[in-house]
Amino acid sequence: MKKIILIIDTSSNKVVKVGLQIDDEAHMLEQTIDHRKAQAVLPMAEQLLTEHKLTIQDVTNIEVTPGPGSFTGLRVGVAIANALGFLLKVSVNGKPVGEFVEPVYS
Numbered sequence: 001m002k003k004i005i006l007i008i009d010t011s012s013n014k015v016v017k018v019g020l021q022i023d024d025e026a027h028m029l030e031q032t033i034d035h036r037k038a039q040a041v042l043p044m045a046e047q048l049l050t051e052h053k054l055t056i057q058d059v060t061n062i063e064v065t066p067g068p069g070s071f072t073g074l075r076v077g078v079a080i081a082n083a084l085g086f087l088l089k090v091s092v093n094g095k096p097v098g099e100f101v102e103p104v105y106s
């Protein structure tokens with residue numbers, strides 16, 4: 001079974017990064033954003049999954065940058081990661097399934 005990690009980094013006020021690590025191969029997207037950070041993350045994840053002929057159900061783990069960073073950015077990334085982890089029943093940042101990651105604000 002492949003190990004497929006969804007990577008989310010919304011700690012910057014200017015850039016959103018979303019990646020997939022498929023076994024030992026990393027694939028990253030980076031998008032310059034304005035105030036619509038929340039609307040960028042999931043389409044970027046979908047694009048990466050589609051490019052690699054995967055679905056969100058194929059994700060085995062999620063890694064999210066908990067901080068430090070901007071308040072809004074961290075809140076968006078951590079909320080998306082926690083929600084997906086809960087729905088997919090996968091670990092977020094190595095925590096037990098169902099245990100949520102908390103943002104670390106600077």
